[in-house]
Amino acid sequence: MTPISxxxxxxxxxxxxQADVEEFARVTGDNNPLHLDAEYAAQTPFKRPIxxxxxxxxxFTKVLGTEFPGYGSVYLKQTLEFLRPMFVDTDYExxxxxxxxxxxxxxxxxQGELKDLQTGKVTTRGIATLMHRxxxx
Amino acid sequence: MTPISxxxxxxxxxxxxQADVEEFARVTGDNNPLHLDAEYAAQTPFKRPIxxxxxxxxxFTKVLGTEFPGYGSVYLKQTLEFLRPMFVDTDYExxxxxxxxxxxxxxxxxQGELKDLQTGKVTTRGIATLMHRxxxx
Numbered sequence: 483m484t485p486i487s488x489x490x491x492x493x494x495x496x497x498x499x500q501a502d503v504e505e506f507a508r509v510t511g512d513n514n515p516l517h518l519d520a521e522y523a524a525q526t527p528f529k530r531p532i533x534x535x536x537x538x539x540x541x542f543t544k545v546l547g548t549e550f551p552g553y554g555s556v557y558l559k560q561t562l563e564f565l566r567p568m569f570v571d572t573d574y575e576x577x578x579x580x581x582x583x584x585x586x587x588x589x590x591x592x593q594g595e596l597k598d599l600q601t602g603k604v605t606t607r608g609i610a611t612l613m614h615r616x617x618x619x
Numbered sequence: 620m621t622p623i624s625x626x627x628x629x630x631x632x633x634x635x636x637q638a639d640v641e642e643f644a645r646v647t648g649d650n651n652p653l654h655l656d657a658e659y660a661a662q663t664p665f666k667r668p669i670x671x672x673x674x675x676x677x678x679f680t681k682v683l684g685t686e687f688p689g690y691g692s693v694y695l696k697q698t699l700e701f702l703r704p705m706f707v708d709t710d711y712e713x714x715x716x717x718x719x720x721x722x723x724x725x726x727x728x729x730q731g732e733l734k735d736l737q738t739g740k741v742t743t744r745g746i747a748t749l750m751h752r753x754x755x756x
């Protein structure tokens with residue numbers, strides 16, 4: 483089990499379908515029509531449904547909890563800035579960069595950015611703080 | 620549609636089942652065994668599976684997106700501190716308090732705290748920044 487190091491980068495490509503949005507709405511109870519109702523969304527500045535910011539942010543918990551640092555990671559903090567709307571059927575890339583490590587506490591600050599692969603623009607940015615006794619040293 | 624005001628408080632009680640945790644793992648892809656595998660979790664300081672921090676945090680998107688301020692809210696930022704583990708089949712209360720309002724931008728900072736109803740201890744704390752043209756003035 484190799485520990486992560488400062489400046490290490492991990493990337494993960496993903497996309498969501500409208501079915502994913504509907505399932506996320508069901509499990510979380512967030513049925514805001516901005517995400518589910520095309521007619522409602524057409525009246526907003528976005529013109530069409532946007533995915534839940536927290537569904538986009540779920541990429542953070544997925545990647546950090548299963549890939550990098552990976553299984554066994556304990557989530558301590560997360561900041562999130564929802565900079566631009568995210569849409570279904572669109573290719574995104576999550577880029578995670580280790581910002582700092584506290585060896586005594588086995589914690590790390592990891593910045594995550596979600597980028598639209600076509601435009602290169604960052605849609606969501608945040609910093610996660612995680613603990614992992616083996617992978618953060 | 621009555622706008623929200625500074626210091627207004629909104630509460631929401633909730634609990635999660637292991638089935639909710641499994642559905643959240645499926646839709647997000649976060650199958651960290653800390654949340655799903657009792658044998659694995661028994662070897663950790665938590666002794667039993669804890670729910671995903673982001674599943675607890677999904678109460679923020681649910682309540683803010685559907686109740687307070689409610690439908691049409693656009694999520695701009697969120698900070699989250701996962702202070703204590705959260706468990707299934709446990710009663711929690713989310714307490715949301717409006718910290719500040721920017722009338723020009725139609726944005727508000729709303730603090731959310733998730734509390735264990737039995738112990739009164741805060742498990743998760745964070746500040747959400749939202750925009751809503753009608754409800755934030």
